Amino acid sequence: MSAGIRRYAEVAGKDVIDHLYQLAKPLSGSRVVHINSTRVGGGVAEILTKLVPLMGELGIDARWEVISGPDVFYQCTKAFHNGLQGGPVTMTNEMLQAYEDANSAFAEEHRALLEDAEIVIVHDPQPAPLINRIGRRKGKWVWRCHIDVSRPHRPVWKYLRKAVSRYDASIFSLANFAQLLPHPQYLITPSIDPLSEKNIPLSPAEVQAVFSRFNLDPQKPMILQVSRFDRFKDPLGVIRAYRLATRFIPSLQLVLAGGEASDDPEGQAVLDEVRAAAGDDPDIHVLLLPSDAHRIVNGLQRASDLVLQKSIREGFGLTVAEAMWKGKPVIGGNTGGIILQVINHHTGFLVDTPEGAALRIRYLLHNRSRLDEMGLKAKRFVRENFLLTRHLREYLTLMLALTHGDGGRITLT
Amino acid sequence: MNPSEQGGSPARGRSAAKRGLAAHGGFQVKDCALIALATGRRAQNLRELRNGLQAVDAGSIDYHFWGARLRPRFDDPEYQNDFAAWARHALHDGKMAERLGVIDPTDFDSLEELRHELIDVIEERLDESESVNWSRSDQQFNFINSQIVVFDTHRAIETPEQLAPLVASLSPSSIFYHVIDARRRTPDSSDDFRAWLMGFGDTYQDLCAQIAGLDPFFPTLTELRDGLASLLRRYFGRRER
Numbered sequence: 283m284s285a286g287i288r289r290y291a292e293v294a295g296k297d298v299i300d301h302l303y304q305l306a307k308p309l310s311g312s313r314v315v316h317i318n319s320t321r322v323g324g325g326v327a328e329i330l331t332k333l334v335p336l337m338g339e340l341g342i343d344a345r346w347e348v349i350s351g352p353d354v355f356y357q358c359t360k361a362f363h364n365g366l367q368g369g370p371v372t373m374t375n376e377m378l379q380a381y382e383d384a385n386s387a388f389a390e391e392h393r394a395l396l397e398d399a400e401i402v403i404v405h406d407p408q409p410a411p412l413i414n415r416i417g418r419r420k421g422k423w424v425w426r427c428h429i430d431v432s433r434p435h436r437p438v439w440k441y442l443r444k445a446v447s448r449y450d451a452s453i454f455s456l457a458n459f460a461q462l463l464p465h466p467q468y469l470i471t472p473s474i475d476p477l478s479e480k481n482i483p484l485s486p487a488e489v490q491a492v493f494s495r496f497n498l499d500p501q502k503p504m505i506l507q508v509s510r511f512d513r514f515k516d517p518l519g520v521i522r523a524y525r526l527a528t529r530f531i532p533s534l535q536l537v538l539a540g541g542e543a544s545d546d547p548e549g550q551a552v553l554d555e556v557r558a559a560a561g562d563d564p565d566i567h568v569l570l571l572p573s574d575a576h577r578i579v580n581g582l583q584r585a586s587d588l589v590l591q592k593s594i595r596e597g598f599g600l601t602v603a604e605a606m607w608k609g610k611p612v613i614g615g616n617t618g619g620i621i622l623q624v625i626n627h628h629t630g631f632l633v634d635t636p637e638g639a640a641l642r643i644r645y646l647l648h649n650r651s652r653l654d655e656m657g658l659k660a661k662r663f664v665r666e667n668f669l670l671t672r673h674l675r676e677y678l679t680l681m682l683a684l685t686h687g688d689g690g691r692i693t694l695t
Numbered sequence: 696m697n698p699s700e701q702g703g704s705p706a707r708g709r710s711a712a713k714r715g716l717a718a719h720g721g722f723q724v725k726d727c728a729l730i731a732l733a734t735g736r737r738a739q740n741l742r743e744l745r746n747g748l749q750a751v752d753a754g755s756i757d758y759h760f761w762g763a764r765l766r767p768r769f770d771d772p773e774y775q776n777d778f779a780a781w782a783r784h785a786l787h788d789g790k791m792a793e794r795l796g797v798i799d800p801t802d803f804d805s806l807e808e809l810r811h812e813l814i815d816v817i818e819e820r821l822d823e824s825e826s827v828n829w830s831r832s833d834q835q836f837n838f839i840n841s842q843i844v845v846f847d848t849h850r851a852i853e854t855p856e857q858l859a860p861l862v863a864s865l866s867p868s869s870i871f872y873h874v875i876d877a878r879r880r881t882p883d884s885s886d887d888f889r890a891w892l893m894g895f896g897d898t899y900q901d902l903c904a905q906i907a908g909l910d911p912f913f914p915t916l917t918e919l920r921d922g923l924a925s926l927l928r929r930y931f932g933r934r935e936r
Binding site: 694 | 729
């Protein structure tokens with residue numbers, strides 16, 4: 283067992299790691315290529331940063347390539363992102379041309395790698411049309427959708443579906459997101475890495491340090507939402523919930539911490555709206571953090587009394603599992619993958635409105651024993667279900683299913 | 696005594712192989728991994744659920760009763776199958792949830808019988824209802840199926856006395872394979888442990904009866920493993936005395 287993966291045995295258990303080795307054995311030496319659109323920022327990049335090296339340690343020739351393009355390419359892919367999550371968007375011919383051109387350029391640059399790979403896993407819409415440009419595909423191609431596409435803006439999905447239909451399989455985080463497609467649609471929930479900077483245990487001193495660093499008062503109750511500055515994360519709804527709650531808990535302080543992602547051109551506009559809504563309230567702290575501020579996010583999550591993820595659309599919401607891993611109950615939007623993580627009244631509360639969030643904030647901050655009890659349950663739930671090792675196992679299972687058999691049962695000899 | 700040394704018939708040999716038993720008569724430990732697949736079929740009210748149940752692959756029904764053992768779920772679910780949970784939480788039909796929740800799949804010899812029971816129970820509820828409740832569009836019932844990948848762990852035991860420590864060391868997914876999945880592989884809907892012990896003639900009949908008494912439906916896989924290991928320790932402890 284290699285050193286990197288051995289560390290996971292300490293968190294997840296040795297039998298879990300043995301299981302991974304056994305599953306990976308028939309895939310030894312296989313070339314698996316992941317493609318997405320950013321190396322830093324956002325959940326997909328975080329997962330691939332860990333998943334790809336671990337696949338390598340299990341004997342798989344795993345690669346990770348990133349598609350890029352001019353600004354108009356990112357405007358187009360952001361429009362795809364918003365449209366797939368149901369927002370009405372308009373895409374100009376210029377945007378679509380930039381999108382197709384970026385995929386053509388990437389295909390030319392990586393043709394040999396993509397033609398020869400046993401498995402190519404294409405993440406989200408940005409590189410989806412690649413399949414149209416690689417005619418001689420030796421291996422299986424899988425489209426991995428991390429977005430809530432349960433109710434997409436139809437013209438956007440119609441455009442994308444032409445490419446997605448050509449894949450051998452697709453992966454969605456929830457069954458609700460599955461679409462009418464002519465191939466198997468696998469269901470795999472994302473995961474957090476318990477050994478990453480964002481999730482490792484911190485010393486009490488390091489947790490305390492975030493209070494002074496961001497001018498927070500350790501004597502006051504603190505609530506936190508960590509997410510990109512994106513309208514689907516409803517940061518304005520969080521501010522409204524905070525304002526409603528402060529009528530009863532005047533000492534409450536709110537932290538809205540957002541990272542930058544290189545493939546999100548709308549972030550600045552939403553950040554401006556959030557700052558305007560926060561106004562001059564000294565207890566609202568809007569933090570724009572660099573994409574590598576993992577340890578700071580870790581400290582903020584541990585320093586909070588509870589965590590919010592009040593999204594109105596959410597593919598999965600890794601920040602929910604991150605907070606729960608730190609023993610924090612989460613008040614989450616009743617949508618997408620949050621529903622899988624926040625078990626209402628057990629690991630947190632699901633809410634549909636800022637009013638609902640305010641009510642649950644007040645309830646938990648007035649019932650500390652309940653808050654602690656829910657936090658313990660939340661941590662256990664993540665340990666059993668949302669760690670990287672489970673995610674890796676499901677990828678291996680899918681790869682075996684695609685390469686070693688057909689039908690409901692695949693017996694490895 | 697090793698059953699294979701007694702000279703099993705070819706038919707019995709095939710059966711043993713099907714159950715994952717080693718050719719030499721030992722018990723060979725297998726493990727598995729399950730992956731879920733969306734069928735694309737959804738239901739938004741009871742009538743659509745019934746129609747879906749009539750049409751889906753039997754494997755999907757099995758998944759909604761047993762598959763939860765290997766997927767993210769809370770450790771103490773209110774209902775033991777997905778149909779009942781959906782009736783309660785998405786349709787807000789408490790009566791339907793209770794009637795579906797009480798269905799124990801181990802009472803049925805086949806998935807087809809279980810399918811018919813589900814349909815009967817739902818039709819009964821439809822008959823007594825003036826109207827059908829609808830779920831929110833984002834809370835529809837999604838019929839899910841699964842693929843199972845089975846692999847050899849290269850661990851085996853030769854004698855039943857070795858079972859207790861072996862079972863105690865098995866992964867939850869291995870327990871799933873040898874207990875839950877075995878029901879679909881064995882002609883008498885048994886588990887692999889009993890199937891193997893039956894190969895020793897009447898010697899372990901009483902042990903098999905005790906194992907049959909373990910209800911696999913409510914406990915988690917870890918609880919099931921611990922319960923089975925404890926039963927085996929007690930049994931072989933008494934025999935030694």
